[in-house]
Amino acid sequence: MSERADGAPRAVLWDMDGTLIDSMEYHYLAWVETMAEEGRPLTREQFLASFGQRNDVVLRGFFGPDLPDREVERIADAKEARYRALVRGRGIELLPGVRRLLDHLGRDGWRQAIASSAPRANVTTVLEVLGIGGLFQAAIAGEDVHRGKPDPEVFLLAAAKLGAAPRRCVVVEDAPYGTEAARRAGMKSIGVCSSHGSLEADCVLASLADLPEDQFARLLESDP
Numbered sequence: 093m094s095e096r097a098d099g100a101p102r103a104v105l106w107d108m109d110g111t112l113i114d115s116m117e118y119h120y121l122a123w124v125e126t127m128a129e130e131g132r133p134l135t136r137e138q139f140l141a142s143f144g145q146r147n148d149v150v151l152r153g154f155f156g157p158d159l160p161d162r163e164v165e166r167i168a169d170a171k172e173a174r175y176r177a178l179v180r181g182r183g184i185e186l187l188p189g190v191r192r193l194l195d196h197l198g199r200d201g202w203r204q205a206i207a208s209s210a211p212r213a214n215v216t217t218v219l220e221v222l223g224i225g226g227l228f229q230a231a232i233a234g235e236d237v238h239r240g241k242p243d244p245e246v247f248l249l250a251a252a253k254l255g256a257a258p259r260r261c262v263v264v265e266d267a268p269y270g271t272e273a274a275r276r277a278g279m280k281s282i283g284v285c286s287s288h289g290s291l292e293a294d295c296v297l298a299s300l301a302d303l304p305e306d307q308f309a310r311l312l313e314s315d316p
Contacts (some may be wrong), residue, residue, distance in 0.1 A: 189301030244277035
């Protein structure tokens with residue numbers, strides 16, 4: 093059931109990049125091409141050091157803190173357009189175990205949302221290519237929030253859209269900033285070590301393929 097005896101909805105809030113999908117290589121290729129066009133060669137080490145950060149932070153790290161907003165927007169838009177072209181042209185797949193969990197949660201009545209720092213166009217593209225948009229009742233993207241993770245805004249907004257109290261939400265994340273945002277939001281978290289070596293979360297595992305379907309319910313049952 094999606095609700096307890098007191099009628100409180102339960103919800104799962106999914107990060108997207110590195111949690112639902114492995115998009116790292118597409119992001120890397122998009123950044124390399126975009127930075128080359130700007131006359132700034134990019135190494136994989138530089139990319140990895142900035143991966144998962146907001147585009148404005150990434151670009152001011154590359155070009156300096158005084159890069160004008162209009163240049164941030166122009167370069168970021170070019171990079172994200174390249175990324176979406178790669179997703180549509182080459183396709184993308186859900187990470188192991190994800191579809192099984194999405195389907196289980198849907199059957200069990202859990203409310204589900206995407207809670208991502210990615211641009212909305214990226215979220216829409218990924219959901220369309222995968223054909224899973226109907227599994228989510230809400231999708232929060234970078235444009236919807238003023239502050240990025242580890243600020244809890246994205247998760248609190250997603251919970252509000254679903255009509256679920258923070259204490260009845262479980263966040264699925266792959267990044268330290270994401271699990272910290274979940275903690276600050278007062279939510280339980282599942283950390284997937286797909287792109288980071290270690291995470292602080294209520295449940296940590298190497299792959300969602302190893303996650304029991306009842307883990308979400310058990311996390312909420314542990315709430316005093």
